[in-house]
């Protein structure tokens with residue numbers, strides 16, 4: 365898989381696993397770094413958003429992009445939303461792949477669909493494009509415990525160069541808040557796709 369210096373166009377896919385606060389913080393950081401962001405959500409992501417976020421996601425993809433882009437101070441056109449079956453999205457074609465895709469949070473269902481190349485939704489198709497065109501693909505799976513099915517699928521994805529990055533907080537940086545825990549994982553994701561951030565000092569650097 366390609367390892368870039370930086371990612372200008374990032375596809376952020378949110379699926380129906382718990383962990384949407386990670387995705388929102390990631391979006392915030394991508395916008396702040398000047399990235400162009402294409403958003404895709406699964407149907408289940410909207411059901412989970414209604415339960416774990418203060419505000420539910422608007423049903424329409426364009427309204428969702430406008431709402432979240434506005435919340436995080438995006439420039440006009442910086443964040444675009446795409447319908448989950450929009451096969452005409454530019455990055456659905458291998459001729460126009462994104463620099464990077466992050467599936468955050470990723471369900472075991474979407475994980476299975478990606479490793480089996482189903483391409484039955486824009487999320488699955490874009491992941492397939494990233495794998496075949498050797499673009500950065502970071503998957504943030506959230507499930508516990510993990511079955512042998514999911515573990516096997518993650519191994520196969522890792523062998524293809526996909527980064528499997530579970531939201532596993534560390535404690536050596538002495539987190540004080542939930543936001544600190546979220547930032548730890550988001551920093552790791554940004555590092556993987558070459559997007560600069562200053563979420564916290566790196567181990568071994570001055571704090």
Ligand SMILES: Cc1cc2nc3c(=O)[nH]c(=O)nc-3n(C[C@H](O)[C@H](O)[C@H](O)COP(=O)(O)O)c2cc1C
Pocket residue numbers: 378379380381382406407408409411412415470471472473474506507
């Ligand atoms: C509140 C809630 C939390 C869920 N959390 C997870 C989870 O952490 N991981 C997971 O794999 N599935 C989780 N699910 C189940 C998925 O949403 C469900 O399997 C869905 O079909 C996944 O579809 P998607 O991959 O298209 O988003 C959760 C469902 C709900 C309602």
